Amino acid sequence: MYEVIWIIFAFSLGLVVRLVGLPPLVGYLAAGFLLSGLGSFTALPVENGAALKHLAHVGVLLLLFTVGLKLKVKSILRPEVIGGSLLHFAITCGIFTPGIHLLAGVDWQTALLLAIALSFSSTVLAAKVLESKRELRAFHGRVAIGILIMQDLVALLVMSLASGKNPSTWALVIFGLPLLRPILFRLLDASGHDELLVLLGLLLALVLGGFGFESVGLSSELGALVFGAMLANHPRAEELSKSLWSLKEIFLVGFFLQIGMGGLPDGDALAFALIASLVLPLKGLLFFFLLLVFRLRARSSFLSSLSLTNYSEFGLIVASVALTEWLIPLAITVALSFVISAPINRIAHSIYERFSHRLIRYESQQRHPDEQPLSLGNTRVLVMGMGRTGTSAYNQLGRTEPNLTGLDSDPAKVDKHVREGRSVLFADAEDTVFWEGLHMPHLKAVILAMNDIEGKLIAARKLREKGFRGYVVAHTMYADEAEKIKAAGADEAWLTMNETGVALASHVIDFTGRPLPND
Incomplete structure (x- = not known):
């Protein structure tokens, strides 16, 4: 009975939110909050129990597995990707940590973890926006995705440290995983294009990656990412990612529902989310000027930065491990950032066209990595x-x-x-x-x-x-x-x-x- 209620509310609010031009996951969070409220005042059979928690965890593992499938070394071993992501992470934490410590009145460790959670940008939102505009493979799209992957790796490191798990001696086995790559490639070649391909993805993400890494005292999230990355160079990696896309999205609905059903936001949570939303433009400005430092042109810097000007569902995943009492304020913060970011990204090119002459003056005079031809010569x-x-x-x-x-x-x-x-x-x-x-x-x-x-x-x-x-x-x-x-x-x-x-x-x-x- 519980799943019937979840599906009805998630679909209804997701559809309403989509019709007004916002990402459906904003509606899923709203559905969770609404179900939480109704469960307190009515006899509606609502429960945020083990089943929903399990569905949410599966969604997170599938998300990280598909991120791993895109983890090609060439896409992240670029100065603007590595330097831009790590510098932005360090500067953001350096600014946000004392601010949160003073305004929220929390200890320094909690303030640092909150700053880390707010430093990430949304892989789901950016990928969907770029894909809808067919810009995932454009230069600015590749820069944005590369930075997001670097942030995901940092998030996994933080989660592993925050969880406090001590790996067993069997964890050393993971250093031999590259030896399995030829076998995994053969399995992918033999799996065809239908349900066996999906089952192979589930086997690698949930069984070998998730359960396997947990069995040796390591993070299941790390395991899902590692097994995805091992297949990233296979010609059919993109096909596998697409076959899991809808399944992953369905399970992630459970993740957002679970957060919303954790309880209704109070005044302090709303105030935190509002303040974090007001400083969101600073996040985008920092990305813009950092990418200019790495000699990108103003246009590429602007479009990449706009894709990254939001808060991330990975911040919620980090909070679910180390900051459970802050899940609701962070969920409201992420939802508000999506409400702001999604409509603006849809008109990103028009915005740049209007302000391009003001932005170009900040470009470096050196050669840009995205420099374009000035003449077509004898081309007919x-x-x-x-x-x-x-x-x-x-x-x-x-x-x-x-x-x-x-x-x-x-x-x-x-x-x-x-x-x-x-x-x-x-x-x-x-x-x-x-x-x-x-x-x-x-x-x-x-x-x-x-x-x-x-x-x-x-x-x-x-x-x-x-x-x-x-x-x-x-x-x-x-x-x-x-x-x-x-x-x-x-x-x-x-x-x-x-x-x-x-x-x-x-x-x-x-x-x-x-x-x-x-x-």
């Missing part, structure tokens, strides 16, 4: 977006057009294409500064093959604003998007699935025009 045909569609278009055109160039906002993808012999440069179509400085004297045609509609609209509009009169063509999945792209300046916007059907029919026509093989 430009392909923007070098995914599957863009690469196919490039390969087809390359047979007859020598002056061909591709652009993409994913540095790793650019490096891959260059190694394969294609002329591909790093550039972000949504960067107004890129368009302002771009010189394209011989350009005749542009193919817009980016994933997101916003990038295509900006590119088409900026090309026409620069006086380009050549041919601009794009592809899209939806008819309404095709009309928007043409209204922005493109000559044609073809519907992807329609063109796929035409291509298949052309192959049939070519085949039936030949002599049929004998039976």
